Amino acid sequence: MTRVTFITPDGNQVQVEDAVGSLMNVATDNDITGIDADCGGVGSCGTCHVRVRPEWLEKVGKADALEKDLLDLEENATECSRLSCQIELTDEHDGLVVEVAGR
Numbered sequence: 216m217t218r219v220t221f222i223t224p225d226g227n228q229v230q231v232e233d234a235v236g237s238l239m240n241v242a243t244d245n246d247i248t249g250i251d252a253d254c255g256g257v258g259s260c261g262t263c264h265v266r267v268r269p270e271w272l273e274k275v276g277k278a279d280a281l282e283k284d285l286l287d288l289e290e291n292a293t294e295c296s297r298l299s300c301q302i303e304l305t306d307e308h309d310g311l312v313v314e315v316a317g318r
């Protein structure tokens with residue numbers, strides 16, 4: 216069982232229990248504000264941008280070069296930024312907290 220918390224751009228915290236699959240799919244299935252996922256999860260639109268809480272970055276992992284190229288186009292990106300469609304949740308991610316970047 217994996218519980219994930221999204222902090223939306225308007226400051227609300229939304230917890231999702233039993234999160235499975237990609238973090239982007241969890242977000243869209245739960246109508247998380249600020250995750251549009253326009254490209255459907257192929258990593259080409261940037262509309263699923265989240266900032267992983269720093270304490271989670273090691274377990275989640277940093278963006279690879281291709282992902283980073285896209286994130287570099289986002290004005291509110293940080294070193295903790297990831298495309299949520301590129302994060303596949305596992306049991307290790309139980310308790311994960313991410314901020315939705317929004318646009």
Ligand code: FES
Nearest residue numbers: 256258260261300
């Ligand atoms: S859904 Fe388009 S980059 Fe993630």
